[in-house]
Amino acid sequence: MKIMLDNTPLAPSVPRSFSAVGRIDGAMAREMRMIKRVVVLLFLSLVLVHFLSATTVGSDSAVSRQASVEFPEVDSDNEMNGFAAFENGFTFETADTTCTFDSFFPVSGTVDMKGGALYLQKGLKFDTGANLINLGTIYGNDLSIEFSDGVTTLTVYADSQGGGGMPGSWEQKDSENLTDDVNSVDWSYDDNYVVGVRNGNQIYVYSFNGSALTFVDSETTYADGYTVRSHPSGYYFLVNVINGYEIRLYKLSGSTVSRIDYDDSNELGRAVDWSADGNYAVVGSTVNVRVFSFASESISRVTDLNLGAGESFSRDAVAWDPTGDYIAGGITHSTASRLRIWYFNGSTLTAKTSVNTGSAAVTAVDWSHSGNFIAIGTNGGSNQLRVYEYNTSGDTLTERESISVGGDVLSVHWNSDTTRLLVGRASASGAELMVYTFDSGDYSLTLDLEAEKTTNINSVRWSNDDAYFAYGDSANNLTVYSYVPGVDGGGGGSFADSVLLDNVNFIFNNDMSWKMATTIQGVCSIDARDNIITIEDTGVLTIESGAQLTFENAELQGLTAQNFICADDTVSVVLRDCIIRLDNDFSFDTGSLLFDGEVVFTGTNKFIYTSSQASTINPNSTLMFDHDTTFLYDPSVANRDLISMTDETSFLYLNGCTLHSTATGIRLTNGTLFLDNQVTLSCEGSVSSEAISFGDGVLANDMTIKILSDACVDVFGAFCYKGVG
């Protein structure tokens, strides 16, 4: 069922009898019931239509120039019609979106398939200026996709937030139950320990070895622990408690945690933080902001500054800047909550600028380690997560980003290079634990990973090396995750980490970075038009059973046995007029190769032939191993005839390279062998049946050997010339 984008309303037709007669009798009652059923059916059908409706854009009878179109996931038959020109690109809602491309016209604008599936009914040409964000699965129907010269990366990743990269990944490593709400957590400076404070008057210290938490010690905090921060260079932990007036300093010594100092203030402390050099600590309370100095394992008051009337620090909502000159504080107020900035000159505090967030209390604050970005979370408001940039010279705070996270934010923390923001929020529908990527160029926050925990995530903290994070929650847990960042620009939600290419032909018009895990099915080809294809770290090509992949006019680099995988021996790979740059040793262990035209291996590494299948040099074709390369013939079966040369116009050109064979030996027949420059023939075999052999003793199979003027051949191990003619 399809609805055109102009959404012409579907008018339900009401039976005339509904308004025809005013009589009430049995017949009419039956009629009314019937009418109700009809109306209900019409309503349901409209709902169903909406639910199942496809997006068909364009027409097969009228031309149109389309604005950018997003195709929804819910539909199974989205379609881009024949005479629609997609000048502004198209996007898929999610990785589960499918669409048919049947347009005659080239596509320009931004295209983001987010890993969804595109079925070609026409060849797809990306016009100059097209911006391809993410590719998807392509069912090509033997048609082509031609990428304009502006497309230089093939990647895939999709989510509802926009995608643009590969997501990070995380894994829970361990979790400890502290038997009451865990209000605050932190890492020791060396990431060897994780500390947490909870309701129930306790501070807990756990060691962490990269995979597990091990209890070390706990100590009373004399009141419910509210916030804790670890010293940047020693095993010292500063703690605020709920409804208590003390700032308490703890020390981990060996396996013992003990209180070593405290300050008995008259204010209720809410938030603490150390300066980057560890010489000062700031405490935000219900009354003021106060700076302590830290020396000789004791804290001393330096200065303080009162807050405004009705203002109070929120829990965990204070942060030093990396220079130690500025402090940011999150303030709760009934009508004028604020993010406040103070300047600290080593002896006094000076209030600087602030921003008013109204009744939305600023409940979380963190200052980036690089740059002057301040992330805040709010309690209430439509956008609970915001990023400000503080300009020290102008004393201004500029809002750079604000987004909704679906609930009140309780904690935020930047990673060390300000590319990731860890967020914990109050329990509500959806995820409570989130990692966002932050782009300091365009200030965008993009959801990277999220998880629903169905409890308040009270406190979140990255480890100092960014490889882990810890959180404390209202389900009494102190939990540690590992985190591996993805490619910048990634989002969260559902994503495709690989695509399928089925019977499609790619044409490139520029060098291409292949960053996506790709499965090849059917007969596919890639014509690089003399450009370079680089298989990047995230790129993998897996060729399915029975499939054929042809590379034409390409310089291939970055190939390894791990990123170029043939599923079984029915796979065939055709190299036509290609250069294979061996950045590493490259093992070809399954399936067969067909060398067509001029195929050159370059670089200083090995091409290791371990397949059990025969590969062929076509007529009128040359397989060249260039300077310093090694062709290692090491098939997985004892067969020395797996490099086949069709006739005398099949050339094997050994140019300053090494041909090495295991004791299986290698026997070349029919073709023409060129030896140029310093060539090494090395064989592990010791008898003629294990040798590198030219010819097989049958006249018709003789090799033609051409030793060029600068050639010098070193022979190690068994070598056998069995030419007859």
Place this chain on the structure above:
Amino acid sequence: MLDGLTVGSNSTPSRQSNASFSGVGNKMNGFAAFEGGFTLQDINTTCSFDSIFPVSGVVDMNRGLLYLFQDLIFDKGILLIGLGSIYGSDYLVDVSSSVTAFTAGDTSSDPIVLDNLIIGLHGDIAWQLPVTIQGNCSINGMGSKVTMEGVGGITVAAGGQLTLSNVKIAGLSGSNFVCVADTASVVVLNSSLCLDNDLTFANGSFLFEGDAVLSGTNKLNYTSDSASTIASNATLHIGPGATFYYAPSAANRDLLAMTDETSRLYLDGCTLLTTATGLRLTKGRVFIDNNVTFSCDGTVPSESICFGDGTVSSNDVEVTWLSGAMLNVYGGFHENNVG
């Protein structure tokens, strides 16, 4: 079906199923997309192609006549059953790799006509019908191979010129690749002619440009009395086993011209054979590689295979011997450079 049928519009786009035409004066209009292909009923059917869209589906021209007013792009997946004559008006017929054979759908030796047409290939083609080339036509192979099969052949009409660009022509044999008059010519541009059997070139001329190759193990009998030329910065490579037999119908030994010193004749394990007319090469460079044979029926210098004309140093031929070269000379050979 009606004579003079017009399909599609020049103002409203449409997607057409297979359109069938008969008689004369038919037309395929600008905004009709012939996704189902088209059929010309017979050899007497004429039709104008004016669509801006590629053609897919099934195309059967039944030797009918098509006039191009737009490029005709055969899309991927097309099924080309039979060709007809095409008057191209310098437009292009772009042939997708789905097309593997040019046939008329019969075995008739009557040729079709390709007139002022550019053919673009994206895959190898079995050329199974006789074709007469009129006007200026070209085949841009983009690396493809065209193999003459059965009655397949190419005849360049008087005044016609066929340019072979980036294509390998195989299956050449007998007279399946000829010019009918001396006013006809063939340009071999970065292309090769593969001699599957002896081929006689009795009329017209070649212009070799870029890297031109004569390959195979048979003879090209050059019996034309028109001069062929190796252009500047061009190489004619005569490959191993091939024989260039210079036997012009006129007593003229200067019918293989080299434009200047950047014109190269690369003799690679081949045979250069002449009648007693002899063959005089001037101006360019000759490379001798592998086992090359000069064989001349002439016995005196004026009938010999001759390098240079002995009068002007600028007409000298520079000879380069490559490693492994061996030259066997039979009959008259005259090195007649001045310098």
